[in-house]
Amino acid sequence: MSDPAEGDGSAGTGGAAEADDADDATPAPDGGERPQPHTIRLELVDEPGQLLKALQPIADNGGNLLSIFHERGNITPRGRIPVEVDLECPPDRFEGIVDALREEGMNVIQADAERYGEELTLLLIGHLVDTDLSDTLHRIEESTTASLADFSLSAAEGTDEVSSARLRLATRSNGTDSAVETVRDIAAEKDLTVIEPLTEGSA
Amino acid sequence: MTGHRLAVLGAGAVGGSVVELAADYGHEVVAFADSSSAAVDPDGIDEAGALDRKERADAVGDGDPADALAADYDVLVEATPTTLGDAEPGYSHVEAALSRDRDVVLANKGPVAERFADVRALERDSAGDLLFEATVGGAIPVLATLADYGPRNVSAARGILNGTANFILSRMTAEGLGYEHVLAEAQDLGVAEADPAFDVQGTDAALKCVILANVLSEARADDPAEAREFQLTDATVEGIEDIPGSALELASESGRTVRLVGEATPEGVRVGPRLVPPGSSLAVSGTRNLVQFEHEHCGQLNLSGRGAGGPETAAAVLADVGRLS
Numbered sequence: 001m002s003d004p005a006e007g008d009g010s011a012g013t014g015g016a017a018e019a020d021d022a023d024d025a026t027p028a029p030d031g032g033e034r035p036q037p038h039t040i041r042l043e044l045v046d047e048p049g050q051l052l053k054a055l056q057p058i059a060d061n062g063g064n065l066l067s068i069f070h071e072r073g074n075i076t077p078r079g080r081i082p083v084e085v086d087l088e089c090p091p092d093r094f095e096g097i098v099d100a101l102r103e104e105g106m107n108v109i110q111a112d113a114e115r116y117g118e119e120l121t122l123l124l125i126g127h128l129v130d131t132d133l134s135d136t137l138h139r140i141e142e143s144t145t146a147s148l149a150d151f152s153l154s155a156a157e158g159t160d161e162v163s164s165a166r167l168r169l170a171t172r173s174n175g176t177d178s179a180v181e182t183v184r185d186i187a188a189e190k191d192l193t194v195i196e197p198l199t200e201g202s203a
Numbered sequence: 204m205t206g207h208r209l210a211v212l213g214a215g216a217v218g219g220s221v222v223e224l225a226a227d228y229g230h231e232v233v234a235f236a237d238s239s240s241a242a243v244d245p246d247g248i249d250e251a252g253a254l255d256r257k258e259r260a261d262a263v264g265d266g267d268p269a270d271a272l273a274a275d276y277d278v279l280v281e282a283t284p285t286t287l288g289d290a291e292p293g294y295s296h297v298e299a300a301l302s303r304d305r306d307v308v309l310a311n312k313g314p315v316a317e318r319f320a321d322v323r324a325l326e327r328d329s330a331g332d333l334l335f336e337a338t339v340g341g342a343i344p345v346l347a348t349l350a351d352y353g354p355r356n357v358s359a360a361r362g363i364l365n366g367t368a369n370f371i372l373s374r375m376t377a378e379g380l381g382y383e384h385v386l387a388e389a390q391d392l393g394v395a396e397a398d399p400a401f402d403v404q405g406t407d408a409a410l411k412c413v414i415l416a417n418v419l420s421e422a423r424a425d426d427p428a429e430a431r432e433f434q435l436t437d438a439t440v441e442g443i444e445d446i447p448g449s450a451l452e453l454a455s456e457s458g459r460t461v462r463l464v465g466e467a468t469p470e471g472v473r474v475g476p477r478l479v480p481p482g483s484s485l486a487v488s489g490t491r492n493l494v495q496f497e498h499e500h501c502g503q504l505n506l507s508g509r510g511a512g513g514p515e516t517a518a519a520v521l522a523d524v525g526r527l528s
Contacts, residue, residue, distance in 0.1 A: 077500045121457055121478060123450050152456065154449035164450035166457060193445055195454075198361075198464055198477040198485065 035064065035088040040098065041109040043080035054083065057100035062093040080107065119149065120169045120176050122183060126192035128153065128163045137167075139186050146171040146179040207306075207524055210234035210274050212296055213282030214257050217310045217337070220517035221280050222250050228521040230278075235263050236271035238283070243270045272299050278524055282310040285410065287435060290317045297322055301329035308523040309335040310516055316410040319417040320432040327428070334523035339411045340364060342515035343508040344522065345494050346418065354422035356499040361466040364411045366490030366510045367395045367402035368443050368463040372476075373488045376451045376460060382444065394490060404442035405474040406435070408465040412474055413438055415467035423469050433472060441475035454478055460486050 044050040051070065058065060066086040074082055089097060098111045128136070133153070141148055150168035171179045180196055187194045206229040211218050214237035225232050234243045235253050242253045242264025253263045272279075279300035283293050290313030297314050300307045302325070309315060314322045315335050326333045339345045340362070349357060363369050367389060374385045386403070389395035401407050416433040424430035443463050454461050458481040465474040479486050484505045487493045492510025495503055509515040 121459065123453060123461070123478060125445065125447060125450050152453055154453055162445070162447055164447055164453050166453035168457070193441075195446070195450065195461055195476050195478055197459075198462075198479050198483070 034090075036091055036094075037066065037086060037088045038094055038111070040085045040087070040101070040111050042083045042085065042101070043076055043078070043107040043109055044083055046075070046079065046081055050081075051083065053104060054085070054101065054106050057104050057106075058085065058087055058097055061089075061097045061100050063087040063089040063097050082109070120146065120171050120179060121197055122167055122169070122180070123195040124165045124167065124183075124187060124192050125195065126162050126187075126190070128165055128192065129155075131190040131192065133165075136186060136190065136192075140167070140169070140179075140183055143186075144169075144171070144179040144182045145175040206230045207277040207527065208233045208275070209278050209280055209524065210236075210271050210276035210300075211280045211282060212236050212268075212271060213280075213284070213311070214263050215282065215284065216513035217516045217520065218280070218282035219254055219257065220513035221282060221310075221520050222248075223254060224514065224517050224521060226250070228525060230521070230524060233276050234271035234274035236266075236268040237261075237263050238268065240264055241266035241268050241271040243274045245275055272296060276305060278306045278308055278527060280308050280310065280520055280524070281314070282520070285312040285316075287313065287317055290314045294318055294321070297333070298325055301325045301331045301333070304330035306331045306527045307333045308337070308520055308527075309333070310337040310520050312338040312410045312414065315417065316413045317434050319414075319421075319434075320428075320430075323421070323427060332527060334526060335414070336523045337516045337519035339414050340492050340494050340506070341366075341508070341510040341512060342518055343492060343494060343506050343510065344519070345415075345506060347522070347526070348504070348506060349415075349418060349496070352496070352498060352501065352504070354419050357419060357496045358499065359466060359468045359497040360412075360415045360419065360494060361464060361485070361497075362494035363462055363485060363487050363492055364408040364465045364494070364510060365402050365405075365463060366492055367399060368405070368408065369487065369492070370394050370490045371403065372443060372446070372451070372461055372463065375446075375448055376455060377488075379448060379452065381448050382446065403444050405440040405463060405465075406442075408463060409435055409438040409440045409472060409474045412465040412467040412472040416469065416472045419467060419469040431469075438472035438474060440473075443476050446476055462486065 042054055064087060066088055069084040071082040076082060098108060101108050137148060146169035149170040152166045154164045169179055184194055209225055209230050209232045211221050211232055222232050222235050231247045232250055233245055233247060235248055240262035242248045243266050257263045281293050281296050293311040293313045297307050315338055322333060336346045370389055371385050386395060413433045413435055421427050421430040451461055459478045461476050462479045462485055464477040464485060485493060491507060493505060493507040495505050498504050
């Protein structure tokens with residue numbers, strides 16, 4: 001609810017634009033132990049010391065702050081101040097950071113793992129084998145920033161029957177939409193059906 | 204609330220239930236028609252007699268359907284079957300009532316899904332009002348909630364809006380059975396119609412989402428007459444006919460489930476099978492329907508209940524009648 005609605009609503013604040021800039025600032029390695037950028041949205045109670053209280057758990061848990069956007073002019077209907085924090089951390093530390101924030105009583109509105117789904121699961125249905133499965137998978141990896149994290153094929157009973165596959169793709173922040181689009185294009189070309197994940201919380 | 208005098212057009216499950224239940228809600232039925240006959244009585248028709256005759260002789264009375272439309276009623280309840288394109292004869296019924304400054308309550312989706320701008324224009328020129336709660340989500344108070352909580356604050360509505368499709372997907376998942384098998388079972392149970400195309404191809408869910416998109420879009424327009432209008436042809440629609448049991452198994456193995464999900468925003472409509480994450484409120488089972496609003500101040504707001512059925516949908520119709528002044 002927060003981002004799209006605020007962006008549409010009024011005479012453009014800088015919130016969305018700044019977040020995008022931060023996301024562009026990184027090269028594109030695959031996974032590994034290299035720090036990856038993340039965005040966390042918090043809503044702070046309007047009291048002294050709250051911002052510091054929010055930042056401490058990030059530093060304590062191995063996060064490196066990149067930027068903080070404190071939207072004082074954009075107080076929520078509940079009287080809280082939205083804060084968007086960009087940070088980077090090794091892939092395995094992010095959950096710990098979010099947990100630590102919640103333990104501190106911080107109101108975490110969105111953490112990008114939830115919002116963007118760094119993992120994306122979808123189904124492919126059709127004549128998967130006849131349409132060159134390895135080519136399909138290869139092209140999905142080639143033409144997106146996603147890498148195939150897991151793959152399950154449920155083979156057809158007869159050769160004429162359709163088969164199904166479940167793909168788990170690891171995508172970078174913000175890469176989900178384009179990954180889905182690419183899969184959709186490749187599937188359309190091969191007359192396969194894609195069952196896309198439902199992303200709640202976005203329009 | 205004072206009782207209203209109702210003319211009920213359409214004698215299917217919904218129209219019949221409205222006639223049967225109207226008195227419980229404090230209203231009187233003065234006219235009742237199916238496609239070929241009518242019962243009209245300014246002092247109130249014999250409801251039980253008309254329903255009994257419909258069952259035995261496939262006629263509700265001795266009159267002509269046009270008599271019902273011309274009767275002296277306060278509220279026209281339009282419950283004839285949903286038609287696409289020109290939405291006739293439903294649209295003409297709406298036009299006839301509004302031009303006489305009478306109120307209209309729709310159970311028929313056609314006029315508001317296919318000709319939303321036209322019916323709103325008729326309503327603007329009329330002293331009568333048009334309500335259509337029963338067209339989206341059966342018994343669930345979807346449109347009333349939307350109106351109360353402000354459609355401008357709702358960025359998206361999504362939901363499970365077809366009980367037949369949801370029943371089929373739930374059974375296929377739970378029992379590991381194929382589509383054809385479960386469809387036949389659903390037909391035996393009366394959950395699916397003999398011709399299930401409207402439900403399993405996503406058309407029915409899409410019409411409901413088109414209606415929601417029209418309401419969301421209208422609320423954002425400075426001049427309602429200029430609001431972007433949606434019709435079925437504007438919706439991206441996929442059905443569930445081609446989903447093999449193996450796909451549902453793969454979904455289950457990862458803790459997910461496949462549901463026919465409809466999404467409406469002020470910008471568009473999309474209906475199709477989607478992978479629903481574990482724990483999602485959209486993972487409802489059986490014929491249950493669920494609508495979820497993304498509301499600026501409330502976050503997610505979920506409403507669920509029975510999305511079809513005679514008495515259920517009639518209750519939504521009669522709730523609308525009660526909302527009229």
